[in-house]
Structure formats: structure tokens, C-alpha cells
Amino acid sequence: MSSRQDRQRRKMQLLHQVRSQRAEIRRLGEEWSRRMQPVDAFWETLYRLRAPVMLCSGLLLMRGLRRKPGRLLLYIRRAAGVWGTVRFIRRQFTAGKRVR
Numbered sequence: 001m002s003s004r005q006d007r008q009r010r011k012m013q014l015l016h017q018v019r020s021q022r023a024e025i026r027r028l029g030e031e032w033s034r035r036m037q038p039v040d041a042f043w044e045t046l047y048r049l050r051a052p053v054m055l056c057s058g059l060l061l062m063r064g065l066r067r068k069p070g071r072l073l074l075y076i077r078r079a080a081g082v083w084g085t086v087r088f089i090r091r092q093f094t095a096g097k098r099v100r
Contacts, residue, residue, distance in 0.1 A: 064072045
């Protein structure tokens with residue numbers, strides 16, 4: 001009978017642990033939502049303004065191409081180089097962590 005009581009007590013402990021973990025997850029989720037609210041608001045504003053931003057960036061691109069096309073190509077090459085470097089660094093740090 002003792003082993004049955006032990007199992008019952010262990011079950012109660014585990015259920016209590018699950019309840020407390022769920023409460024902690026809920027609390028952390030609410031805190032995350034509260035802290036991310038400014039970021040979400042910024043993202044929504046940016047999303048609402050996507051058409052004017054794309055229009056202005058296109059106009060700036062046209063202006064840049066008309067005035068100094070060589071400089072624009074230089075910036076494109078630099079951006080590609082930075083992007084390649086970032087990808088290389090990411091691969092180096094995550095190479096051992098991949099699980100497939």
C-alpha cells in the first residue's frame with residue numbers, strides 16, 4: 001500500500017509543479033507582451049506607411065542613379081559584402097549546434 005501512496009503523492013507533486021509552471025509561463029507571456037508593445041506599435045506604423053516609404057525610396061534610388069551611378073553600385077557591393085560576412089559568421093557560430 002505504501003508504494004501506491006508514494007505514487008499518489010508523487011502525482012500530486014507533479015500536478016502542483018505543472019500548475020506552477022503554467023502560471024509562470026502565463027506571467028512571462030504577459031510581461032513579454034507588455035514589453036514588446038512599443039515595438040509592435042512601431043512595426044504597425046511602419047507597415048501602414050509602407051507605400052510612401054517604398055515610393056520615397058524609389059525616388060531616392062532614381063535620383064542616385066541619375067546623379068552618381070558609380071557610388072550607388074559601390075554601396076550595393078558593400079552591402080553584399082557585409083551581408084556575406086554576417087552569413088559567414090552566423091554559419092561559424094551555429095555550425096556545431098545544428099541538429100538534423
